[in-house]
Amino acid sequence: MPNPNSPYFALASLLGNCPNAITPAELQGVLLGRSCAGAGFAPEAWLAEACELLGAPAEGALQQALLGLQRMVQEELISTQLALTLLLPEDEAPLSVRAQALGQWCQGFLDGFGQTIGDQALSLEAVDGLQDLTSIAQIGDQLEDSEDSETDYMEVTEYVRVVPLLLFTECGRVPAAASSAPVPPVDILQDADAASKTLH
Numbered sequence: 001m002p003n004p005n006s007p008y009f010a011l012a013s014l015l016g017n018c019p020n021a022i023t024p025a026e027l028q029g030v031l032l033g034r035s036c037a038g039a040g041f042a043p044e045a046w047l048a049e050a051c052e053l054l055g056a057p058a059e060g061a062l063q064q065a066l067l068g069l070q071r072m073v074q075e076e077l078i079s080t081q082l083a084l085t086l087l088l089p090e091d092e093a094p095l096s097v098r099a100q101a102l103g104q105w106c107q108g109f110l111d112g113f114g115q116t117i118g119d120q121a122l123s124l125e126a127v128d129g130l131q132d133l134t135s136i137a138q139i140g141d142q143l144e145d146s147e148d149s150e151t152d153y154m155e156v157t158e159y160v161r162v163v164p165l166l167l168f169t170e171c172g173r174v175p176a177a178a179s180s181a182p183v184p185p186v187d188i189l190q191d192a193d194a195a196s197k198t199l200h
Contacts, residue, residue: 006090008101014065019055025101027053028087029108031073036109036167037116041074041175043067077168078175083161099139099153106137106160117171126170129163136160 011024030053031046039045047058050066058066069087076084088101110133122130136156 008087008089011065023104024087025105026108029105030112032164033109033112034116035073036164036172037113038171038173039116040173046070084164086161095150103137103139106133126167129166
């Protein structure tokens with residue numbers, strides 16, 4: 001049974017009200033993909049794209065959650081962290097569920113990155129990273145519950161947390177004020193959970 005207090009479940013409950021089915025993992029993947037490809041962090045542009053993706057107007061509780069997710073992504077990309085926080089089901093979820101979500105995350109990232117980057121030339125390292133994510137996007141159909149598969153999942157997840165940072169370094173755009181005015185800390189759980197409760 002999913003943990004109702006987890007960030008993934010809170011956002012999934014909110015997205016469940018949208019006409020177009022999309023998981024929190026895929027949504028964060030799209031957002032990170034476009035951000036790493038140089039889309040910037042203008043909230044209006046993100047809300048417009050998310051609105052089209054979800055088939056719903058970005059208003060009220062949904063808007064709060066989308067902006068909270070973007071703030072979290074921006075904070076992590078422009079910080080000195082060496083890995084990102086992936087919005088995936090918690091460890092208590094079956095491996096097949098977590099692996100499927102990881103695949104959805106990678107596919108979302110590839111979609112967001114590809115739609116934004118256009119025909120810009122990429123380094124060999126960037127191309128290799130994108131090819132790896134393409135392979136990982138199929139992981140949901142390959143892992144079965146076992147100790148070895150659990151280890152494989154953890155190793156792949158750690159790798160996925162690093163690839164976007166490489167791509168952002170090469171293609172992304174750091175906000176002009178980032179060096180002098182750091183982005184305030186963001187609690188995506190608080191934002192998504194509060195937004196979800198607004199609907200009920």
